[in-house]
Amino acid sequence: MEKNYWKGIEELEQSPAFVAQLDKEFASELPALDSVVEPISTTASTNRRDFLKMLGFSVTAAAIATACEMPVRKSIPYALKPEEVIPGVANYYASTFYQGGDYASVLVKTREGRPIKIEGNKLSVVTKGGTSARAQASVLSLYDGARYTGPKKGKESISWEKADAEIGAKLNAISAAGGKIVLFSSSVASPSTAAAIEGFVAKYKAEHLVNDAVSYAGILDANEKSFGVRAIPSYSFDKASVIVSLGCDFLGTWLSPVEFAADWAKNRKVNAENRKMSRHIQVESTLTLTGASADQRIVCKPNEESLHAVELLKAVSGAGSSNEKINAVAKELLAAKGSSLVVSGSNDANVQVVVNAINNTLGNYGTTLSFANSYNTKTGSDKALASLLEGLSNGSTKAVLFFDANPLLTHPMADKLAEALKKAELSVSFSNRRDETSEACTYVCPDSHWLESWNDVSPKKGIYNIAQPTISKLFDTRQAQDTLLKWSGVETSYYDFIRSNWERSVYPNQKRTVGFDGFWDIAVHDGEVVTSGGGEASFKGGAEEAASAVAAAYSKGGDVQIKLYESVAAGNGFWADNPFLQELPDPITKVCWDNYLSVPVSWAKKNGIKNDLELKDYTIVEVTANGKTIKLPAVAVPGQAEGAFGIAVGYGKTVVNHDELKIGANAYPFLALVGDNLVSTTTATIKVTGETQKLAITQTHHNITLKGLGGIKRRGVVKETTLPEYVKSASAGNEDREKIKEEMVTLYYEHEKSGHHWTLTVDLNSCIGCGACVTACNVENNVPVVGKDQVIRSREMHWLRIDRYFTYTEMIQDGADTLAPEKLDVVFQPMMCQHCDNAPCENVCPVAATNHSSEGLNQMAYNRCIGTRYCANNCPYKVRRFNWYDYQGADSFNEKVGKMWANEGALSGITRELHEPLTRMVLNPDVTVRSRGVIEKCSFCVQNLQAAKLTAKKENRPLKDGEATTACTTACPTSALVFGDRNDKTSQVFTSMNDERAFGVIEEIHTMPNVYYLTKVRNRSEKA
């Protein structure tokens, strides 16, 4: 039986609905009239009268529009031009993204003083130029309509003077009367912010409670027990040759995913000279992003993720485990003593103590684990949640301030907290946009957006970053730190405060420059300063009690266990109202705009769960745990252990700007208290209801299927091999390429590329499917957000999608269980326009709107396109997107006639917000905003290529490799994408595309794509 790659169960089982839609040009019914003023029943066809009405309307409208005189346009220069701004030229400023617990050192691209794009900072030793989808999307939150425009008292707007006076008086009164004042925040990684908070705490004898919504207190508590240090050590995945992860999604969401992805990928890059790679074993219950890229998955129930840690400790200590799989893992780990790494995603301190003992036994401390540069980004404690609730409930806490925290969403007992909060005399939120907590507070003192603020961040001990403002404040906001300083009676601005703080604490530890001003300038310019870290710590033991505690706590698992997780896009809830991230399909399930219960396939079949592709109807289930019940649609996910059910936290927001953002249900109440820690696994009961719900799943949209060629099994789409095979032959898995190349004959002449020949290569071995490239592409190229309803109709506009294919670990015999979770393998394949040198789309365009350039680009002239969509139909890669509506308000015509097409139900409120002047500030002025009725697709970021060429021309020199890049390439945290000019024989892309692993997707049809993929190599002994 041939190895099969399939996108979903419907494809594996060839469900009639799936087969029927395969040959269709567009997956959904044609939308001719689904949006026009009155809903028309689906059976009625357009009659002669309707036709005449529309004809009459369009002729009149066209006549009105064209008869109008040309508008007088103004050209308004700066009154006094700032020296550094040149209209039309982008400026880049180093800054630091630290939002919702995520960190990245970044460069902010600004145009005429507007931040429009985030790039990674290549000088950073932590994130190394990588970014995440969240960092990329955060620029949109600057121009968010949900932001507060000034301080508020209840529902009323007040002035800062009044707010300061009233709150100051209350704080003083409460403090004088001996009442408790609490400042509740998530981890404060900024040393200056911490100092400002300290000042505030000292002045009012307040208490600072720290808690992270997705908590890391378990590791902190464990390290305090094991090492006497309440810190998270740095993990060096690049130094580890064997990695074992116990339910830890370190590539997707855990602790510092951008950094870990970069480090992890270093040992996954193989070539003919270097045929070595790390071995990655994932022990997990639900299928995570990290598990999807692992060499081997050991699938278990959620409680067993913890129990296996105990077994593993036994095995590595020589006692041996009853579980043979664990013994095998231990054998591999012991063979790589000192260069292995075991991580656990559990928030239970006992589990983490056991993991510490394993790493200690393996001698990993000081090599792959080090306390010298421990993390400052997670310092929270789970006890803080209880003390917050207790203080407010019993009335001892008189005043509470919420900084960078939204406990009314993230607290497991949020409903009780909401009640208790009403008793407080004073409650203040510093949130810069409307959220559950800020709406319940008596005062809102809105913080400025991070792109408007000065700040410093120390992600790890000895590493300091600066965040600088890249735009003037859009609204009447004030940095929370400034507010705290003011209330503490400190008159200096926060900027001066940071400077003096750095002069005292950072400057003396560096040797780079003499003179603080010079040092400060370098720090602001580079965005990062590295000083010496701290010392190591030694293991103190205590694993035995911890192991028995784990065994006691988790031995009774239950048949239905919930595993809570953070979704790769929406995170802990901080990003849940970001449209870019909501429209980013989940890497595994490809669901967007929704929260759901992921269920094992076997359970779904047994319980008759409806996953109807045609109607997009998904059965709703009732999940009950911890005495709480929520309703969610169920989605069957291959690779998920029996008895394991996954729910993402961070959904279920109630305070949002648009109803479409009230998504899913809040799963935080399902967090279970084990010891002092809130853990993400709990026993539950599930009841299947008769109801169904529509879900936007892009899983089977845009399929590469060619009958007789790639065929349903996708031969030639994805290629993979195993490391032993690759060691034998560098072209393993790609053996057929030579033959394909020989058989390529064409009637067409070849396009001449005398100058550049742009080429992109994608290493399937280091792509982890995180979606940073997709979001970066959206922001760079003004790709619109279309909303859930449009995605359900397969009309998402993403130029770059990540195809996620499922397959088996080995050849499956006929009749075997094709869906056995442990046998499942995953391949991520970023798919964008392949810029074929022999493009099928170009031949069929009746108006030559798409054609080939002398630099190998498949060009798309929007203003020439008449929307026949022949090209999209003829594209074998299905990468062309049609603008069914005016998603971004490109048509001034629409505005004139009162948006009558745009309004009536067709476009969601989110999409309409993209028409607003505030939101449109995020648009890239170098890229056309496409109008309704035209096709668009990946352009290889031609605006960047042109800009790089011009810079070289102006400087009278040849273009350097790496200067001309695409948004996806620069955003990729693992450098899986390489872009460049193949005519430059010294370029990285030339080497990459001539690697024995390189192949073009279905290139046997002779499309001659300019995108090459490198075979995936799995480090395992079984034959692929």
Add this chain to the structure above:
Amino acid sequence: MFEIACFFEILAVIFAPSCDKSMTIQLKMGKKIHWLSAKTLITTAFSALLLFVATSSYAADAAQVAEGKKLFKSNCASCHNPLTAGTGPALKGVTARWEAAGAYQGKSGKEWLHAWIKNYNTPVGAKYPYAVEMSNYSPSAMNLFPALKDEDIDKILLYVDNSEVTPTPPPGGPTAGTTTQAPKEENSTVLYLFVALLVVLAAILVGVARKLDNVVETAKGNAPAASVPFWKNTKFRVAALLLFLVWGGFYLADNAIRLGRQQGYQPTQPIRYNHALHAGKHKIDCQYCHTSAAKGKAAGIPSLNTCMNCHKNVQKGPEYGTEEIAKIYDAVGWDVKTQKYVRPARPVQWIRIHNLPDHVYFNHAQHVVAGKVACQTCHGPIQEMKEVYQFAPLSMGWCVNCHRQTEVQFGGNNYYSTYEKLHEQLKNKTIDKVTVEKIGGTECAKCHY
């Protein structure tokens, strides 16, 4: 002598049956020498004349004033005006004022003035009272001119003291910069009249022909053909319909293509900024104001601080007097009397003349720096425009045409060194030049993305 040599060479050229290259060169050289000799002669005569004229003291003064004016313009005019106060005080009568301040430490007031001009620190350092007073005139320090000779300073002072208010020209000003459309219209009117005349003539001839036919027919004894009015004639109707369709189609297409194009567009700007004066007469470099033309996609309209670089001092124009310059002051918040910024600046809302559709990407730096295209290629004789109008049609055809014809700076820019194939073709003479089109300059994604 030269003439004779030249004469012989010409003779040689005439009589030689085949004229080789060296001879041509000789001839050219001869001509050049000939011309130089004439120039020397004229110069000598002119010098003699000048020497003669110089004996008259009045003429000497005039010459010195002229030289002083030249020196003043190159050294002082950026901060000083003889008649109005700018960054520095109004200078007319400056010699008298320093003389009046009296001698000090054995030097006359005029000597102190000379010292001040060379280096204002000298008299201030010596605590000459008037110099100390003047050093407080403005917070900005005066430039140092140690290289100025005393006689040059005298010339400058002579010019300054002799300057008069120049009369304001009558309103309306010179009629430079009128568009070239008027004569074109006249031509077409004549053409139309001529065509109309021909049509009338044709009609008359047709009438006469028919009359003659009738006469012939009557003479033959046949009844004359029934008179059908021409509008009922089928042939005429078909012809008219065809003509209408052709004309109508052409008219429609022509106008549809022109929709949104604004060639000749000349809106009235909020400030009557005169390019003919700034760029034409004063030869201010375009990029002095349009600074980003060499740097980015937009040429940039100067912000008010650029205007104020000169107009802090130049408070009156030759044409509109103070009226238009006052608008700058008003916008930037400058008070002329106190010579201070008194209000926050607000931008001038210029009317945009050159509009491209949103789907077109145009980059000035690409054309100005990489392409070395002169501004006038697209903007027309801007240095003659009193009021700017759109010179070029800015249509796609116009762009593409230029890209087809314009040669790339291929050898001169190292960027193109990677275009090996084209370099080889140039070397082998299979192509004689590399146009923008040859390097992909007419492809869609060069301007549309």
